[in-house]
Amino acid sequence: MQLIFYKYQGTGNDFVMIDNRTDFFPKNNTKLVEQLCDRRFGIGGDGLILLENHPQYDFKMVYYNSDGNESSMCGNGGRCLVAFAKQMGVIDNKAKFEAVDGYHYATIDKDGIVALQMKDVDTIKSESNYTFLNTGSPHHVQLVDNLAKLDIKTEGAKIRYSDLYGKAGSNVNFVYQLASDIFAVRTYERGVEDETLSCGTGVTAVAIAMHQTGKTNNNIIDLNVEGGKLKVQFDVDNGKYTNVFLIGPATFVFEGKINLDF
Numbered sequence: 001m002q003l004i005f006y007k008y009q010g011t012g013n014d015f016v017m018i019d020n021r022t023d024f025f026p027k028n029n030t031k032l033v034e035q036l037c038d039r040r041f042g043i044g045g046d047g048l049i050l051l052e053n054h055p056q057y058d059f060k061m062v063y064y065n066s067d068g069n070e071s072s073m074c075g076n077g078g079r080c081l082v083a084f085a086k087q088m089g090v091i092d093n094k095a096k097f098e099a100v101d102g103y104h105y106a107t108i109d110k111d112g113i114v115a116l117q118m119k120d121v122d123t124i125k126s127e128s129n130y131t132f133l134n135t136g137s138p139h140h141v142q143l144v145d146n147l148a149k150l151d152i153k154t155e156g157a158k159i160r161y162s163d164l165y166g167k168a169g170s171n172v173n174f175v176y177q178l179a180s181d182i183f184a185v186r187t188y189e190r191g192v193e194d195e196t197l198s199c200g201t202g203v204t205a206v207a208i209a210m211h212q213t214g215k216t217n218n219n220i221i222d223l224n225v226e227g228g229k230l231k232v233q234f235d236v237d238n239g240k241y242t243n244v245f246l247i248g249p250a251t252f253v254f255e256g257k258i259n260l261d262f
């Protein structure tokens, strides 16, 4: 059998997109998803996303990491799925959809910039040298001096697999402040088990953590990631972050067919 796929990227976080509105995809086949995401034997991607029907909203998002396992929310993937839903004629320039962490609203402009509303955040653990919070996925946020030279895979894995986060683990973001409202971020992603060029829930966590710990007073924050630039904006009242939006490009790369019997 041949599978039709579409490839998208959001600031270098790349995804295999599959239109599963006819419900044909074998959703519990971990090995298959892992193979499709493999950069040598498959299509290649940090994750795979299914576009599905939803009884109430425009569509449903089902997200898998490149290890083949279904996981928690992917911010860049959500932005790319909005662009894919537009390409498939499911939406025009606004979307309401359901993901694993609940309801999301998004807009897409004529240049392909997607603004995706993320979940509200009111639980933030601030320690002397790191912050932990969940923006749809779990994120460890740590300021460092040597961001450019850091071995993210090695240092990220140490924290991800440490006793701090147990079996579930965490994504790990290393951060360097460039200006009052600009931060450079590099992320180790759980489920990819390596550095990715960008992580949407990660930069959302960084923006909120930097505000909550007093590194910035701004509520519109620029995040420079390895694959480009993202923006996060939010309202905040008494430690509760609402109307959180992750904003940036979501780009169609190519489409194709792949044999499933590989």
Ligand SMILES: N[C@@H](CCC[C@H](N)C(=O)O)C(=O)O
Pocket: 013, 065, 071, 072, 073, 074, 075, 076, 077, 137, 138, 171, 189, 190, 191, 192, 198, 199, 200, 201, 202
């Ligand atoms: N790349 C994603 C995060 C995907 C989920 C993460 N790897 C996890 O399993 O926690 C993003 O853009 O948010």
